[in-house]
Amino acid sequence: MSFAETFLNLDVLRNSFPLLLSGLGVTARLGLVSIAAGLVLGLFVALARIYSVQPFRLLARIYIDIFRSVPLLVLLIVVYYALPFVGLRLSPFMSAACALTLVSGAYAAEIFRAGIEAIPRGQFEASQALGLSYRHMMTDVILPQAIRIVIPPLTNNCINVIKDTALASVVAMPDLLKQATQAQALEANPTPLIVAALMYVAILWPLVLLVGRLERRFRQGGS
Amino acid sequence: MAAIVSIRNLSKRFGSAQVLTGVSLDVEEGEVVCVIGPSGAGKSTLIRCINLLEDFDKSGEIFVDGIEVRKGRQLAAVRAEVGMVFQSFNLFPHLTVQDNIALAPERVRGLSVEEARARARRLLDRVGLAAHADKYPGQLSGGQQQRVAIARALAMEPRVLLFDEPTSALDPEMVGEVLEVMKGLAGSGVTMIVVTHEMGFARQVADRVIFMDGGQVVETGTPQQVFDAPREQRTRSFLNAIIRH
Numbered sequence: 326m327s328f329a330e331t332f333l334n335l336d337v338l339r340n341s342f343p344l345l346l347s348g349l350g351v352t353a354r355l356g357l358v359s360i361a362a363g364l365v366l367g368l369f370v371a372l373a374r375i376y377s378v379q380p381f382r383l384l385a386r387i388y389i390d391i392f393r394s395v396p397l398l399v400l401l402i403v404v405y406y407a408l409p410f411v412g413l414r415l416s417p418f419m420s421a422a423c424a425l426t427l428v429s430g431a432y433a434a435e436i437f438r439a440g441i442e443a444i445p446r447g448q449f450e451a452s453q454a455l456g457l458s459y460r461h462m463m464t465d466v467i468l469p470q471a472i473r474i475v476i477p478p479l480t481n482n483c484i485n486v487i488k489d490t491a492l493a494s495v496v497a498m499p500d501l502l503k504q505a506t507q508a509q510a511l512e513a514n515p516t517p518l519i520v521a522a523l524m525y526v527a528i529l530w531p532l533v534l535l536v537g538r539l540e541r542r543f544r545q546g547g548s
Numbered sequence: 549m550a551a552i553v554s555i556r557n558l559s560k561r562f563g564s565a566q567v568l569t570g571v572s573l574d575v576e577e578g579e580v581v582c583v584i585g586p587s588g589a590g591k592s593t594l595i596r597c598i599n600l601l602e603d604f605d606k607s608g609e610i611f612v613d614g615i616e617v618r619k620g621r622q623l624a625a626v627r628a629e630v631g632m633v634f635q636s637f638n639l640f641p642h643l644t645v646q647d648n649i650a651l652a653p654e655r656v657r658g659l660s661v662e663e664a665r666a667r668a669r670r671l672l673d674r675v676g677l678a679a680h681a682d683k684y685p686g687q688l689s690g691g692q693q694q695r696v697a698i699a700r701a702l703a704m705e706p707r708v709l710l711f712d713e714p715t716s717a718l719d720p721e722m723v724g725e726v727l728e729v730m731k732g733l734a735g736s737g738v739t740m741i742v743v744t745h746e747m748g749f750a751r752q753v754a755d756r757v758i759f760m761d762g763g764q765v766v767e768t769g770t771p772q773q774v775f776d777a778p779r780e781q782r783t784r785s786f787l788n789a790i791i792r793h
Contacts, residue, residue: 445638447634447636447637447638448638448640450601450632450634450638451632451634451638451639451640453599453601453627454599454601454627454630454631454632454634454701455627455628455651455652455656455700455701455704456624456625456627456628456629456652456656456704457624457651457652457655457656458624458655458656461655461656465651465655466640466651469642470640470641470642473642
Protein backbone atom coordinates (compact mmCIF):
# COMPACT_ATOMS: atom_id res chain seq x y z
CA MET A 326 0.00 0.00 0.00
CA SER A 327 1.36 3.36 -0.97
CA PHE A 328 1.57 6.37 1.34
CA ALA A 329 -1.37 8.08 -0.36
CA GLU A 330 -3.53 4.96 -0.22
CA THR A 331 -2.83 4.68 3.49
CA PHE A 332 -3.27 8.24 4.67
CA LEU A 333 -5.51 9.81 2.03
CA ASN A 334 -7.46 6.91 0.64
CA LEU A 335 -10.23 8.33 -1.54
CA ASP A 336 -12.48 5.28 -1.26
CA VAL A 337 -12.27 5.36 2.52
CA LEU A 338 -12.84 9.10 2.44
CA ARG A 339 -15.97 8.70 0.31
CA ASN A 340 -17.37 6.08 2.69
CA SER A 341 -16.66 7.95 5.89
CA PHE A 342 -17.26 11.54 4.76
CA PRO A 343 -20.96 11.73 5.73
CA LEU A 344 -20.07 10.49 9.22
CA LEU A 345 -17.26 12.98 9.53
CA LEU A 346 -19.53 15.80 8.40
CA SER A 347 -22.16 14.98 11.00
CA GLY A 348 -19.37 14.81 13.59
CA LEU A 349 -18.17 18.22 12.49
CA GLY A 350 -21.70 19.56 12.93
CA VAL A 351 -21.87 18.20 16.48
CA THR A 352 -18.44 19.60 17.31
CA ALA A 353 -19.40 23.02 15.94
CA ARG A 354 -22.68 23.08 17.84
CA LEU A 355 -21.06 21.96 21.08
CA GLY A 356 -18.28 24.51 20.65
CA LEU A 357 -20.60 27.42 19.90
CA VAL A 358 -22.99 26.65 22.75
CA SER A 359 -20.14 26.25 25.25
CA ILE A 360 -18.37 29.40 24.06
CA ALA A 361 -21.49 31.56 24.18
CA ALA A 362 -22.61 30.25 27.57
CA GLY A 363 -19.05 30.46 28.91
CA LEU A 364 -18.76 34.11 27.83
CA VAL A 365 -22.00 35.11 29.54
CA LEU A 366 -21.15 33.12 32.66
CA GLY A 367 -17.62 34.51 32.70
CA LEU A 368 -18.78 38.11 32.41
CA PHE A 369 -21.17 37.81 35.35
CA VAL A 370 -18.64 35.95 37.46
CA ALA A 371 -16.03 38.63 36.69
CA LEU A 372 -18.45 41.40 37.71
CA ALA A 373 -19.30 39.47 40.89
CA ARG A 374 -15.61 38.96 41.59
CA ILE A 375 -14.81 42.67 41.27
CA TYR A 376 -17.90 44.56 42.37
CA SER A 377 -20.24 42.43 44.46
CA VAL A 378 -20.43 42.12 48.22
CA GLN A 379 -18.23 39.74 50.16
CA PRO A 380 -19.91 36.32 50.13
CA PHE A 381 -20.52 36.51 46.36
CA ARG A 382 -17.03 37.80 45.74
CA LEU A 383 -15.59 34.82 47.59
CA LEU A 384 -17.87 32.39 45.74
CA ALA A 385 -16.75 33.83 42.42
CA ARG A 386 -13.11 33.35 43.40
CA ILE A 387 -13.66 29.79 44.55
CA TYR A 388 -15.51 28.95 41.34
CA ILE A 389 -12.75 30.45 39.19
CA ASP A 390 -9.95 28.70 41.06
CA ILE A 391 -11.61 25.29 41.16
CA PHE A 392 -12.67 25.13 37.53
CA ARG A 393 -9.34 26.34 36.31
CA SER A 394 -7.57 23.57 38.18
CA VAL A 395 -9.91 20.61 37.49
CA PRO A 396 -8.87 18.68 34.35
CA LEU A 397 -11.69 18.91 31.83
CA LEU A 398 -11.64 15.15 31.26
CA VAL A 399 -12.24 14.53 34.97
CA LEU A 400 -15.04 17.07 35.04
CA LEU A 401 -16.69 15.47 32.00
CA ILE A 402 -16.63 12.06 33.61
CA VAL A 403 -17.99 13.44 36.88
CA VAL A 404 -20.85 15.25 35.13
CA TYR A 405 -21.78 12.34 32.89
CA TYR A 406 -21.13 9.30 35.09
CA ALA A 407 -21.35 10.60 38.66
CA LEU A 408 -24.23 13.08 38.64
CA PRO A 409 -26.80 10.36 37.76
CA PHE A 410 -26.09 8.88 41.21
CA VAL A 411 -27.55 12.02 42.77
CA GLY A 412 -30.48 11.93 40.38
CA LEU A 413 -29.21 14.35 37.75
CA ARG A 414 -29.02 12.59 34.40
CA LEU A 415 -27.90 14.77 31.51
CA SER A 416 -27.70 13.83 27.85
CA PRO A 417 -24.18 13.42 26.43
CA PHE A 418 -24.53 16.78 24.68
CA MET A 419 -25.74 18.55 27.85
CA SER A 420 -23.01 16.91 29.94
CA ALA A 421 -20.30 17.98 27.54
CA ALA A 422 -21.76 21.47 27.14
CA CYS A 423 -22.02 21.92 30.92
CA ALA A 424 -18.47 20.78 31.58
CA LEU A 425 -17.04 22.89 28.77
CA THR A 426 -19.07 25.93 29.84
CA LEU A 427 -18.02 25.66 33.47
CA VAL A 428 -14.35 25.54 32.53
CA SER A 429 -14.41 28.13 29.76
CA GLY A 430 -16.52 30.39 32.00
CA ALA A 431 -13.83 30.30 34.67
CA TYR A 432 -11.12 31.25 32.17
CA ALA A 433 -13.34 33.91 30.57
CA ALA A 434 -14.02 35.41 34.03
CA GLU A 435 -10.32 35.89 34.66
CA ILE A 436 -9.85 37.39 31.20
CA PHE A 437 -12.78 39.81 31.69
CA ARG A 438 -11.48 40.79 35.11
CA ALA A 439 -8.06 41.61 33.70
CA GLY A 440 -9.71 43.63 30.91
CA ILE A 441 -11.92 45.63 33.27
CA GLU A 442 -9.08 46.28 35.68
CA ALA A 443 -6.94 47.55 32.81
CA ILE A 444 -9.37 50.46 32.25
CA PRO A 445 -8.00 53.61 33.92
CA ARG A 446 -9.78 54.85 37.04
CA GLY A 447 -10.50 58.15 35.33
CA GLN A 448 -12.96 56.41 33.00
CA PHE A 449 -15.01 55.24 35.98
CA GLU A 450 -14.79 58.65 37.64
CA ALA A 451 -15.84 60.51 34.49
CA SER A 452 -18.83 58.17 34.08
CA GLN A 453 -19.85 58.60 37.71
CA ALA A 454 -19.38 62.37 37.60
CA LEU A 455 -21.76 62.51 34.62
CA GLY A 456 -24.42 60.69 36.64
CA LEU A 457 -24.41 57.52 34.53
CA SER A 458 -26.00 54.54 36.25
CA TYR A 459 -23.80 51.54 37.01
CA ARG A 460 -25.38 49.65 34.13
CA HIS A 461 -24.76 52.43 31.61
CA MET A 462 -21.25 52.99 32.89
CA MET A 463 -20.48 49.34 32.22
CA THR A 464 -22.31 48.92 28.90
CA ASP A 465 -21.41 52.28 27.32
CA VAL A 466 -17.99 53.10 28.72
CA ILE A 467 -16.12 50.30 30.48
CA LEU A 468 -17.04 47.10 28.65
CA PRO A 469 -16.62 48.46 25.10
CA GLN A 470 -13.07 49.40 26.03
CA ALA A 471 -12.45 46.20 27.99
CA ILE A 472 -13.63 44.08 25.06
CA ARG A 473 -10.88 45.48 22.86
CA ILE A 474 -8.36 44.43 25.47
CA VAL A 475 -9.81 40.97 26.01
CA ILE A 476 -10.45 39.91 22.42
CA PRO A 477 -7.05 38.26 21.85
CA PRO A 478 -7.05 36.20 25.07
CA LEU A 479 -10.78 35.41 24.69
CA THR A 480 -10.16 34.09 21.21
CA ASN A 481 -7.43 31.83 22.48
CA ASN A 482 -9.98 30.62 25.00
CA CYS A 483 -12.52 29.97 22.21
CA ILE A 484 -9.96 28.00 20.24
CA ASN A 485 -9.18 25.95 23.34
CA VAL A 486 -12.88 25.24 23.90
CA ILE A 487 -13.32 23.98 20.34
CA LYS A 488 -10.26 21.77 20.67
CA ASP A 489 -11.50 20.52 24.04
CA THR A 490 -14.78 19.40 22.48
CA ALA A 491 -12.76 16.40 21.27
CA LEU A 492 -12.70 15.17 24.87
CA ALA A 493 -16.48 14.85 24.70
CA SER A 494 -16.01 11.60 22.77
CA VAL A 495 -15.46 9.90 26.15
CA VAL A 496 -19.09 10.56 27.11
CA ALA A 497 -20.34 8.96 23.90
CA MET A 498 -20.80 12.23 22.04
CA PRO A 499 -20.78 11.57 18.28
CA ASP A 500 -18.43 14.51 17.73
CA LEU A 501 -15.84 14.86 15.02
CA LEU A 502 -13.10 12.93 16.81
CA LYS A 503 -15.46 10.13 17.86
CA GLN A 504 -16.75 9.70 14.29
CA ALA A 505 -13.21 9.77 12.95
CA THR A 506 -11.92 7.09 15.31
CA GLN A 507 -14.96 4.92 14.61
CA ALA A 508 -14.55 5.30 10.88
CA GLN A 509 -10.89 4.53 11.23
CA ALA A 510 -11.66 1.32 13.09
CA LEU A 511 -14.34 0.38 10.60
CA GLU A 512 -12.17 0.93 7.54
CA ALA A 513 -8.91 -0.16 9.16
CA ASN A 514 -7.41 2.96 7.63
CA PRO A 515 -6.22 6.27 9.20
CA THR A 516 -7.62 8.50 6.44
CA PRO A 517 -10.68 9.64 8.47
CA LEU A 518 -8.38 10.87 11.24
CA ILE A 519 -6.29 12.86 8.80
CA VAL A 520 -9.42 14.41 7.31
CA ALA A 521 -10.76 15.18 10.79
CA ALA A 522 -7.53 16.98 11.60
CA LEU A 523 -7.90 19.03 8.43
CA MET A 524 -11.48 19.86 9.41
CA TYR A 525 -10.39 21.10 12.84
CA VAL A 526 -7.83 23.34 11.17
CA ALA A 527 -10.45 24.50 8.67
CA ILE A 528 -12.79 25.81 11.37
CA LEU A 529 -10.11 27.24 13.67
CA TRP A 530 -7.92 28.99 11.11
CA PRO A 531 -10.60 31.48 9.97
CA LEU A 532 -11.20 32.28 13.64
CA VAL A 533 -7.55 33.16 14.08
CA LEU A 534 -7.61 35.33 10.95
CA LEU A 535 -10.81 37.08 12.04
CA VAL A 536 -9.25 38.02 15.36
CA GLY A 537 -6.25 39.58 13.69
CA ARG A 538 -8.58 41.72 11.60
CA LEU A 539 -10.71 42.81 14.58
CA GLU A 540 -7.60 43.76 16.52
CA ARG A 541 -6.36 45.93 13.66
CA ARG A 542 -9.75 47.64 13.32
CA PHE A 543 -9.99 48.40 17.05
CA ARG A 544 -6.49 49.86 17.03
CA GLN A 545 -7.51 52.32 14.32
CA GLY A 546 -10.81 53.30 16.02
CA GLY A 547 -9.67 53.88 19.56
CA SER A 548 -7.01 56.17 20.94
CA MET B 549 -30.01 83.80 48.39
CA ALA B 550 -29.71 80.04 48.84
CA ALA B 551 -26.38 78.37 48.22
CA ILE B 552 -26.10 75.91 45.32
CA VAL B 553 -23.30 74.09 47.11
CA SER B 554 -23.22 74.01 50.87
CA ILE B 555 -20.37 72.27 52.67
CA ARG B 556 -20.59 71.87 56.46
CA ASN B 557 -17.71 70.82 58.69
CA LEU B 558 -16.16 68.53 56.10
CA SER B 559 -13.37 66.26 57.34
CA LYS B 560 -11.61 63.36 55.70
CA ARG B 561 -9.06 60.95 56.99
CA PHE B 562 -6.89 58.74 54.77
CA GLY B 563 -5.59 56.11 57.16
CA SER B 564 -3.62 58.12 59.67
CA ALA B 565 -3.40 61.23 57.46
CA GLN B 566 -5.93 64.00 58.05
CA VAL B 567 -6.63 65.27 54.52
CA LEU B 568 -9.43 67.70 55.34
CA THR B 569 -10.29 69.25 58.68
CA GLY B 570 -13.58 71.00 59.34
CA VAL B 571 -14.01 72.72 55.98
CA SER B 572 -17.19 74.77 55.52
CA LEU B 573 -18.05 76.60 52.33
CA ASP B 574 -21.14 78.04 50.64
CA VAL B 575 -21.17 78.73 46.92
CA GLU B 576 -24.01 80.79 45.50
CA GLU B 577 -25.61 80.63 42.10
CA GLY B 578 -23.46 82.21 39.40
CA GLU B 579 -20.47 82.52 41.69
CA VAL B 580 -16.95 81.66 40.52
CA VAL B 581 -14.80 80.36 43.36
CA CYS B 582 -11.12 79.61 42.85
CA VAL B 583 -9.36 77.32 45.31
CA ILE B 584 -5.61 77.84 45.55
CA GLY B 585 -2.88 76.48 47.79
CA PRO B 586 0.18 74.24 47.85
CA SER B 587 0.08 70.60 46.66
CA GLY B 588 -1.31 68.33 49.32
CA ALA B 589 -3.47 71.10 50.76
CA GLY B 590 -6.61 69.06 50.11
CA LYS B 591 -7.97 71.25 47.28
CA SER B 592 -8.73 68.39 44.88
CA THR B 593 -10.04 66.19 47.67
CA LEU B 594 -12.42 68.99 48.68
CA ILE B 595 -14.08 69.29 45.28
CA ARG B 596 -14.02 65.53 44.71
CA CYS B 597 -16.12 65.19 47.87
CA ILE B 598 -18.82 67.38 46.32
CA ASN B 599 -19.83 64.62 43.88
CA LEU B 600 -18.66 61.86 46.20
CA LEU B 601 -15.77 60.65 44.08
CA GLU B 602 -14.14 60.74 47.50
CA ASP B 603 -15.93 59.59 50.61
CA PHE B 604 -15.80 61.82 53.69
CA ASP B 605 -16.20 61.44 57.45
CA LYS B 606 -19.72 61.11 58.82
CA SER B 607 -19.43 64.30 60.86
CA GLY B 608 -19.55 66.46 57.74
CA GLU B 609 -22.32 67.09 55.26
CA ILE B 610 -22.62 68.50 51.74
CA PHE B 611 -25.76 69.75 50.02
CA VAL B 612 -26.08 70.42 46.30
CA ASP B 613 -29.17 72.44 45.45
CA GLY B 614 -30.68 71.36 48.76
CA ILE B 615 -30.11 67.61 48.21
CA GLU B 616 -27.74 65.87 50.57
CA VAL B 617 -24.74 64.20 48.94
CA ARG B 618 -24.39 60.67 50.25
CA LYS B 619 -24.36 57.09 49.05
CA GLY B 620 -27.72 55.79 47.91
CA ARG B 621 -30.42 56.17 45.33
CA GLN B 622 -30.21 59.93 44.92
CA LEU B 623 -26.44 59.97 44.34
CA ALA B 624 -26.61 59.65 40.54
CA ALA B 625 -29.20 62.44 40.50
CA VAL B 626 -26.91 64.71 42.51
CA ARG B 627 -23.97 63.84 40.29
CA ALA B 628 -25.98 64.72 37.20
CA GLU B 629 -26.30 68.27 38.61
CA VAL B 630 -22.56 68.55 39.29
CA GLY B 631 -20.33 68.72 36.23
CA MET B 632 -16.68 67.89 36.58
CA VAL B 633 -13.62 68.62 34.46
CA PHE B 634 -10.58 66.52 35.33
CA GLN B 635 -6.89 67.24 35.16
CA SER B 636 -6.38 64.29 32.78
CA PHE B 637 -9.53 64.98 30.67
CA ASN B 638 -10.85 61.41 31.04
CA LEU B 639 -12.62 61.48 27.68
CA PHE B 640 -13.99 58.15 26.47
CA PRO B 641 -11.41 57.01 23.88
CA HIS B 642 -13.73 54.62 22.04
CA LEU B 643 -16.38 57.29 21.29
CA THR B 644 -16.24 60.18 18.86
CA VAL B 645 -16.01 63.67 20.30
CA GLN B 646 -19.69 64.19 19.55
CA ASP B 647 -20.73 60.95 21.23
CA ASN B 648 -18.55 61.71 24.26
CA ILE B 649 -20.72 64.77 24.79
CA ALA B 650 -24.04 63.21 23.78
CA LEU B 651 -23.78 60.02 25.88
CA ALA B 652 -24.84 61.30 29.30
CA PRO B 653 -27.66 63.61 28.09
CA GLU B 654 -29.05 60.62 26.22
CA ARG B 655 -28.68 58.08 29.02
CA VAL B 656 -29.32 60.26 32.07
CA ARG B 657 -31.52 63.09 30.78
CA GLY B 658 -33.43 60.90 28.35
CA LEU B 659 -32.78 63.01 25.25
CA SER B 660 -33.23 61.35 21.87
CA VAL B 661 -30.09 60.60 19.87
CA GLU B 662 -30.82 63.53 17.55
CA GLU B 663 -31.45 65.97 20.40
CA ALA B 664 -28.32 64.88 22.23
CA ARG B 665 -26.17 65.16 19.12
CA ALA B 666 -27.61 68.56 18.27
CA ARG B 667 -26.75 69.70 21.79
CA ALA B 668 -23.24 68.25 21.41
CA ARG B 669 -22.66 70.18 18.19
CA ARG B 670 -23.96 73.41 19.76
CA LEU B 671 -21.53 73.00 22.66
CA LEU B 672 -18.64 72.07 20.37
CA ASP B 673 -19.32 75.29 18.53
CA ARG B 674 -19.23 77.15 21.85
CA VAL B 675 -15.78 75.74 22.74
CA GLY B 676 -14.53 76.37 19.20
CA LEU B 677 -14.32 72.75 18.04
CA ALA B 678 -17.28 72.44 15.68
CA ALA B 679 -15.06 70.96 12.96
CA HIS B 680 -13.90 68.06 15.15
CA ALA B 681 -17.24 66.41 16.02
CA ASP B 682 -16.49 63.12 14.30
CA LYS B 683 -12.91 62.72 15.44
CA TYR B 684 -11.80 60.49 18.29
CA PRO B 685 -10.23 62.05 21.41
CA GLY B 686 -6.86 60.51 20.55
CA GLN B 687 -6.75 62.62 17.38
CA LEU B 688 -6.98 65.91 19.30
CA SER B 689 -4.37 67.95 21.16
CA GLY B 690 -4.48 68.16 24.95
CA GLY B 691 -6.03 71.61 24.88
CA GLN B 692 -8.70 70.48 22.44
CA GLN B 693 -9.43 67.40 24.54
CA GLN B 694 -9.91 69.51 27.64
CA ARG B 695 -12.29 71.81 25.76
CA VAL B 696 -14.28 68.71 24.71
CA ALA B 697 -14.31 67.63 28.37
CA ILE B 698 -15.74 71.02 29.32
CA ALA B 699 -18.42 70.68 26.63
CA ARG B 700 -19.20 67.17 27.91
CA ALA B 701 -19.72 68.50 31.43
CA LEU B 702 -21.84 71.40 30.16
CA ALA B 703 -24.06 69.07 28.12
CA MET B 704 -25.72 67.88 31.34
CA GLU B 705 -26.68 71.51 32.11
CA PRO B 706 -25.34 71.09 35.65
CA ARG B 707 -26.08 73.52 38.47
CA VAL B 708 -22.39 73.75 39.28
CA LEU B 709 -19.18 72.94 37.41
CA LEU B 710 -16.12 71.63 39.23
CA PHE B 711 -12.66 72.03 37.70
CA ASP B 712 -9.86 69.90 39.15
CA GLU B 713 -6.63 71.59 38.00
CA PRO B 714 -7.90 71.68 34.40
CA THR B 715 -4.70 73.08 32.90
CA SER B 716 -2.07 71.24 34.95
CA ALA B 717 -1.63 68.38 32.46
CA LEU B 718 -1.41 70.68 29.43
CA ASP B 719 1.58 71.87 27.46
CA PRO B 720 2.13 75.56 28.21
CA GLU B 721 1.01 76.74 24.77
CA MET B 722 -2.39 75.08 25.27
CA VAL B 723 -3.23 76.54 28.66
CA GLY B 724 -4.52 79.78 27.16
CA GLU B 725 -7.21 78.25 24.95
CA VAL B 726 -8.69 76.32 27.88
CA LEU B 727 -8.62 79.35 30.21
CA GLU B 728 -10.34 81.41 27.49
CA VAL B 729 -13.23 78.94 27.37
CA MET B 730 -13.46 78.99 31.18
CA LYS B 731 -13.50 82.79 31.23
CA GLY B 732 -16.36 82.71 28.74
CA LEU B 733 -18.31 80.35 31.02
CA ALA B 734 -17.66 82.48 34.09
CA GLY B 735 -18.93 85.53 32.19
CA SER B 736 -22.13 83.73 31.20
CA GLY B 737 -23.20 83.04 34.77
CA VAL B 738 -22.18 79.37 35.19
CA THR B 739 -21.48 78.49 38.83
CA MET B 740 -17.89 77.29 39.01
CA ILE B 741 -15.52 75.93 41.64
CA VAL B 742 -12.02 75.86 40.21
CA VAL B 743 -8.96 74.27 41.78
CA THR B 744 -6.10 75.94 39.97
CA HIS B 745 -2.48 77.03 40.00
CA GLU B 746 -3.23 79.75 37.45
CA MET B 747 -3.09 82.80 39.72
CA GLY B 748 -3.67 85.20 36.81
CA PHE B 749 -6.92 83.41 35.99
CA ALA B 750 -8.02 83.40 39.63
CA ARG B 751 -7.31 87.09 40.01
CA GLN B 752 -9.13 88.02 36.83
CA VAL B 753 -12.15 85.71 36.92
CA ALA B 754 -12.89 84.67 40.51
CA ASP B 755 -15.59 86.30 42.60
CA ARG B 756 -13.96 84.69 45.60
CA VAL B 757 -10.59 83.09 46.23
CA ILE B 758 -10.07 80.39 48.86
CA PHE B 759 -6.58 79.65 50.10
CA MET B 760 -6.18 76.15 51.56
CA ASP B 761 -3.25 74.63 53.40
CA GLY B 762 -2.94 71.46 55.48
CA GLY B 763 -6.52 70.39 54.83
CA GLN B 764 -8.06 73.62 56.10
CA VAL B 765 -9.41 76.82 54.61
CA VAL B 766 -6.84 79.37 55.76
CA GLU B 767 -8.16 82.48 54.13
CA THR B 768 -11.02 83.49 51.89
CA GLY B 769 -11.88 86.77 50.22
CA THR B 770 -12.07 88.65 46.95
CA PRO B 771 -9.07 88.23 44.63
CA GLN B 772 -7.89 91.72 45.63
CA GLN B 773 -8.03 90.88 49.33
CA VAL B 774 -6.30 87.53 49.05
CA PHE B 775 -3.66 88.42 46.46
CA ASP B 776 -2.90 92.06 47.39
CA ALA B 777 -3.52 92.13 51.12
CA PRO B 778 -3.43 88.60 52.55
CA ARG B 779 -4.19 88.56 56.26
CA GLU B 780 -2.59 85.23 57.09
CA GLN B 781 1.12 84.50 57.24
CA ARG B 782 0.69 81.14 55.45
CA THR B 783 -1.07 82.85 52.53
CA ARG B 784 1.70 85.43 52.30
CA SER B 785 4.49 82.86 52.22
CA PHE B 786 2.63 80.76 49.60
CA LEU B 787 2.08 83.78 47.35
CA ASN B 788 5.67 84.94 47.85
CA ALA B 789 6.97 81.50 46.89
CA ILE B 790 4.89 81.57 43.69
CA ILE B 791 5.77 85.10 42.69
CA ARG B 792 9.49 84.54 43.19
CA HIS B 793 9.69 82.14 40.25
